[in-house]
Amino acid sequence: SRQGGDEFTIYLPTIKGHTDILKVINCIDESFSHPFQILEHEMNVKTSIGISLFPDNGDTAELLIKNADTAMYKSKERPGTSFHFFSEELDMRSFEPIKLENDLYKAIEKNEMFILYQPQINYKTHQIVGVEALLRWNHQERGIITPDHFISLAEETGLIVPLGEWVLKHACQQLKEWHDAGFVLPSLSVNLSVHQFEQRDLFERIKTILEETNLSPEFLELELTENVIVKNTELTLTTMKQLKSLGIKIAIDDFGTGYSSLGYLKNLPISKLKIDKSFVDQMVYDDAAITNTIITLGQNLNLEVIAEGVETKEQADYLLQQNCQLMQGYYFSKPVEAQEIFSRYKEGR
Numbered sequence: 001s002r003q004g005g006d007e008f009t010i011y012l013p014t015i016k017g018h019t020d021i022l023k024v025i026n027c028i029d030e031s032f033s034h035p036f037q038i039l040e041h042e043m044n045v046k047t048s049i050g051i052s053l054f055p056d057n058g059d060t061a062e063l064l065i066k067n068a069d070t071a072m073y074k075s076k077e078r079p080g081t082s083f084h085f086f087s088e089e090l091d092m093r094s095f096e097p098i099k100l101e102n103d104l105y106k107a108i109e110k111n112e113m114f115i116l117y118q119p120q121i122n123y124k125t126h127q128i129v130g131v132e133a134l135l136r137w138n139h140q141e142r143g144i145i146t147p148d149h150f151i152s153l154a155e156e157t158g159l160i161v162p163l164g165e166w167v168l169k170h171a172c173q174q175l176k177e178w179h180d181a182g183f184v185l186p187s188l189s190v191n192l193s194v195h196q197f198e199q200r201d202l203f204e205r206i207k208t209i210l211e212e213t214n215l216s217p218e219f220l221e222l223e224l225t226e227n228v229i230v231k232n233t234e235l236t237l238t239t240m241k242q243l244k245s246l247g248i249k250i251a252i253d254d255f256g257t258g259y260s261s262l263g264y265l266k267n268l269p270i271s272k273l274k275i276d277k278s279f280v281d282q283m284v285y286d287d288a289a290i291t292n293t294i295i296t297l298g299q300n301l302n303l304e305v306i307a308e309g310v311e312t313k314e315q316a317d318y319l320l321q322q323n324c325q326l327m328q329g330y331y332f333s334k335p336v337e338a339q340e341i342f343s344r345y346k347e348g349r
Helices: 018-031 061-076 092-107 151-157 160-180 202-213 226-231 233-246 277-283 289-300 313-321 338-346
Strands: 002-004 036-038 041-043 048-051 082-085 113-122 127-139 143-145 188-191 220-225 249-255 272-275 304-308 326-328
Touching: 018 048, 048 061, 061 082, 061 092, 092 127, 092 151, 113 160, 113 338, 127 160, 127 338, 151 160, 160 188, 160 202, 160 338, 202 220, 202 233, 220 226, 226 249, 233 249, 272 289, 277 289, 277 304, 277 313, 289 304
Parallel strands: 048 082, 127 188, 188 220, 220 249, 249 272, 272 304, 304 326
Antiparallel strands: 036 041, 113 127, 113 326, 127 143
């Protein structure tokens, strides 16, 4: 049977022992020893096999499949075709990243990904001025996984591109639904990775999503890190100018943690700087120099400045004193589901 993705399960009810199993494995290996001809292409496929035995490795089908799955991930650690028998001595930690990578490939297909929204507040007027779309993974075994545990893996495997596009499309759909329901939220912020921004057709992809969701471009704000700016300045500048010409706003996320040139910064078509949480954490009781500098820089460049990671009233009050009115963080709200955002709007909160 096909378990999903590239995984298959073979049930062998008449096996007498290890020798019989090895004969089956040899047959499988022989089947995959030659390339497959797909149109004009030759495809070489390797197999990673995990084996569990009844009753030593489990007395139910569910447990036997789980343990065979565990042994299979051990096999995947080795290059080329390999097989592995399940044993209690298997070190689960050694192949956990491999298993997580395989699960990530199936996460969108299984509808395990979802989006939370964190409000962005004008602290002076106490109004919601926008939301940031934040990706979460509801893993079937681990529960909720935050991006810091899987985004780097998605970037390494290239999955960040389809994941990022999925977030952008679904977040735009959600904003359009709010607008249609009378909640005209001014801004939706969505993060773009370096890999996404390196796509030469990124502008067309974003334009297509806006057309498909029927969302006006001026409501969309794309967040880029400083690393995106310094990675490929010519391509970056061209793409950013195309996006701005469409009406899309661009913000620099985690500003102050990267290595962007201030001279280059003033030539970029950006509209907002986001003060990184690490600077907000330091400013009240330690050192506010960097935070104050970013606020002043934004004012001099006629850019909006928003502080993220605001967790206390002291931080919010200090930022307002420095003329930084836009903020987001747990002091105002943790990231919540779309329905909660809409409920707060209806209740005037």
